[in-house]
Amino acid sequence: MSCMPAAGACGRYGTGERCVDWRRSGRARSRRRFRTRSGRSVDMIGSNTDRWLALAVLLSVSLVACRNPDGSSRDPLVRDSSGVRIVVNFDGPVPIWQLSPAPLLDIGSETDTLTTLYQVEGAHRLDDGRIVIANRSTQELRFYDRDGMFLYAAGRKGKGPGEYDYIAWMARCGADTLYVYDIGTNRLTVLDDHGEMLRMGPLMLSDNTLPYGAASCQPGGPFVVAGWATGRPTPGRHRFPMPVGLAGLDGQPLTMIDTFPGVDRWGIVIDGVLRGSRPLPLGRNLLQTIADDHVYVGTGDVYAVNAYGLDGTLEISLRLEVTPRAVTKAVVDTYIEQQLRDMEDGERRKRRRRSLLAIDFPESLPAYAALVAARDTMLWIQDYPAPGDEDVVWRRFSPDGYYVGRATIPTALRVFEIGHGYVLGVRRDDADVEHVLLYGFESPEPDSR
DSSP states (O other): OOOOOSSSEEEEEEEEEEEEEOOOSTOOOOOOOOEEEOEEEEEEEHHHHHOOOOOOOHHHHHHOOOOOOSOOOOOOEEEEEETEEEEEEEEOOEEEEEEESSSSEEOSSOTTTTOBBBBBEEEEEEEESSSSETTTTEEEEEEOOSSSSSEEEEEOSSSSSTOEEEEEEEEOOOSEEEEEEEETEEEEEEEEESSSEEEEEEOOOOOTBBBEEEEOOOTTTTTEEOOOOOSOOSSSEEEEEEEEEOTTTTHHHEEEEEEEEEEEEEOOOOOOOEEEEOOOOOOOOOOOEEEEEEEEEESSSSSSEEETTTTTEEEEEEEEOOOOOOHHHHHHHOOOOHHHSSSSSSHHHHHHHHHTTTTTOOOOOOOOEEEEEEETTEEEEOOOTTTTTTTEEEEEETTSSSSEEEEEEEETTEEEEETTTTTEEEETTTTTTTTEEEEEESSSSSTTO
């Protein structure tokens, strides 16, 4: 019995029910038709924003019938649809990766200026064991030896060659090349693994589109990066489409993948006037990474991530059946208390509480919070943690879309790199001091995939 839906299907999506009639021909940008419950038909041409909705509905419908009679999980379901490999995974026993009980290396101090870190925007472990850290507060890269001893720094505050106005991210694209993006000057600086500048220039997604958020790259390139959303803020919850594309290691645009649902935002109204917008707390985000010539894009609507080729062709759609976590009153209360934790009692704290209570929080948490392509080209996806969760599950997927492992990692650790036998990230301690931490990461068996 096939568990995948036919061309037309209805199912639950978010807080309502939708029906879709989804027929695919040719490439990922071909025409589809979306039929609402009322019967109204909408064509979907050229933008993945609505196609993500259609795919989410189809996959959710397919999973209703894809369980064993006793409710236990089944083997992954695989279907090839017009050249797109659809892999539906089920949450069940998988190999467990183990994080070391304590960090193998801890770089961070409240008193030693050489190891005092603040606003860390990237960290990588080089092939010889050295650690390089992008420290935005001082606008420099800091190099440490394999034992965590400070070696030297490269860069400083400024707008000249080798200087940075506002470090947004750092990427390692190969064994010995570092790329640092300065959002203040829209400049990509390329350095060798000793911090010597090789070249610099702009980074563009297209002739008129600047990058939004962090970019990812694979050895030898290219970068995958999102562009800024188009649209004017509106009061309350809103979400505008955002482009995702590829840029070469020289910073020049290569291929536009498509547009996708972007970041959930909240329009701020004060005294009846729209004063701007901010990311919606507990809202969805557009995520992307790249590995092994696969460009992974996820929107967090459901546990689904699409993999595109370097020419922009949709090749694989991977999915994991999990139950969405509801945003309950307890979840909202915990979030608000976290936001107010460091504020002293007074009128400012009261105003902040009122503004948080006015937010229309989402009905459920996003499906996931981060995508990280490991050095072995496997994809790790972080479940979206609820406020107050001390640990969070990370799930491992193979390049062909199969769910093949999981790990439990402290929620407070912002993971920058997953390598052969290690995890590198940053977290704050109880005194709000940032530490770059290197953990051991043990696979269930040698060379386990």
